[in-house]
Amino acid sequence: MRVVKEAEERKNEILDVSQRLFSTKGFDDTSIADILNEIGIAKGTLYYHFKSKEEILDAIIDRMITGQVLTAKKIAEDKSVPAVTRVVNAMMSFSVEGDNEEFVLEQIHKPQNALMHQKIQDSLMKAVVPIITEIVLDGINEGVFKTDYPEEGVELILMYASQAFNDDEALNSPEKLKKINGFVYNTERIIGAEQDSLLKALMPLFK
Amino acid sequence: MRVVKEAEERKNEILDVSQRLFSTKGFDDTSIADILNEIGIAKGTLYYHFKSKEEILDAIIDRMITGQVLTAKKIAEDKSVPAVTRVVNAMMSFSVEGDNEEFVLEQIHKPQNALMHQKIQDSLMKAVVPIITEIVLDGINEGVFKTDYPEEGVELILMYASQAFNDDEALNSPEKLKKINGFVYNTERIIGAEQDSLLKALMPLFK
Incomplete structure (x- = not known):
């Protein structure tokens, strides 16, 4: 159970940070790398949740x-x-x-x-x-x-x-x-x- | 003037025939070749009017x-x-x-x-x-x-x-x-x- 909850939390964190970056830098000018840097997670963690x-x-x-x-x-x-x-x-x-x-x-x-x-x-x-x-x-x-x-x-x-x-x-x-x-x-x-x-x-x- | 009118007529003929073929055979199943055959014109004549x-x-x-x-x-x-x-x-x-x-x-x-x-x-x-x-x-x-x-x-x-x-x-x-x-x-x-x-x-x- 704990793991499931953490995955959901991580997913929401990715969405929160992406939303902030998309709205400040613009969607086109935000890279996946920007999102990873901002949250401080590995590429694999993000791609586990989202393919693009x-x-x-x-x-x-x-x-x-x-x-x-x-x-x-x-x-x-x-x-x-x-x-x-x-x-x-x-x-x-x-x-x-x-x-x-x-x-x-x-x-x-x-x-x-x-x-x-x-x-x-x-x-x-x-x-x-x-x-x-x-x-x-x-x-x-x-x-x-x-x-x-x-x-x-x-x-x-x-x-x-x-x-x-x-x-x-x-x-x-x-x-x-x-x-x-x-x-x-x-x-x-x-x-x-x-x-x-x-x-x-x-x-x-x-x- | 005559040439312009003929071009316009040709264009409309292509549209008429294509429209008939699209609605009987279906758009996806109609090929450019079908249209050419039906009208009896050369490929170049059609491509002069329409690229695709x-x-x-x-x-x-x-x-x-x-x-x-x-x-x-x-x-x-x-x-x-x-x-x-x-x-x-x-x-x-x-x-x-x-x-x-x-x-x-x-x-x-x-x-x-x-x-x-x-x-x-x-x-x-x-x-x-x-x-x-x-x-x-x-x-x-x-x-x-x-x-x-x-x-x-x-x-x-x-x-x-x-x-x-x-x-x-x-x-x-x-x-x-x-x-x-x-x-x-x-x-x-x-x-x-x-x-x-x-x-x-x-x-x-x-x-």
Whole structure:
């Protein structure tokens, strides 16, 4: 048992250090040697866990997504919070903001990574649609949302959001603000929420 | 002038024949030799126009998209037709139905073609959003649509449609029908059309 745990710890350490190096030096400019030096382990130890830098990147993304999905799930399940607040918070938990995560966006948007990008999108959608749909159903029970097609509506919203906001454009440019406002406005329409009710729930997150 | 025209005709002939072969034999099982045999031209003549089978495929897709965009534009510009009908017809003009076109879907959904798929999506979106938005604005003037964010709404609708319906799943499976109904319902909400008004305009197209 002890050995298994140590292997898992070592793996996470490799991911932590790689993530830090990728985000500071850039993915392309970080070598496996850099990672080995930083941690002070032998080549064999790293290759036991990961066959390449690309595999490390995949694992970092997996870990990130698992974390985001877990956070969204926790938010969704806390039924003491109004559905309006929960739906906004759960969706916002997927925004990539930390300094240590932004390089991931840069990588997945490279043309040669189109397939990886698509796979990430697909697996995210599969995990997230049921979570958000559950909140929308709660909101229908609360009487704050109203739609005959909750799941289809959520799929529509998330598929758009994962692409339209999946970039590193500044959040405060006028175009981006119009896009965000339009998105919130349309989300309210799709799930049948009162106009501006989601906007009001979103505001505190930008303070 | 004559030579230029002939070159253009030859190019289109290559595309026509390739398209027919790709859709009957399959893209992978069609060789450049098959295409040459079928048309009865020399290798050099084909390579003068296209460097590879992939380039032929790209050109077929380009031609298909150009045709679809042109059709949508014509529909959009015929202001004698009600906006409700025009918005439905223009969007439906992008469905790939002909026997000769379905192999394109099969090709762009292959994992190794993820980048090509994304490029097609992006260029389609860029061309189509303004066309459909124009119809929505007409509908707002007619008093049949109502939204503060026409362009954002159209972007949301099209981005979803181009992915959710971009497959060769049977149109009459219960899941697909629910998906289509949900999509029409949500589109009505997004552009602020009366409930079922788009559905009614869509019905004649399925007869």
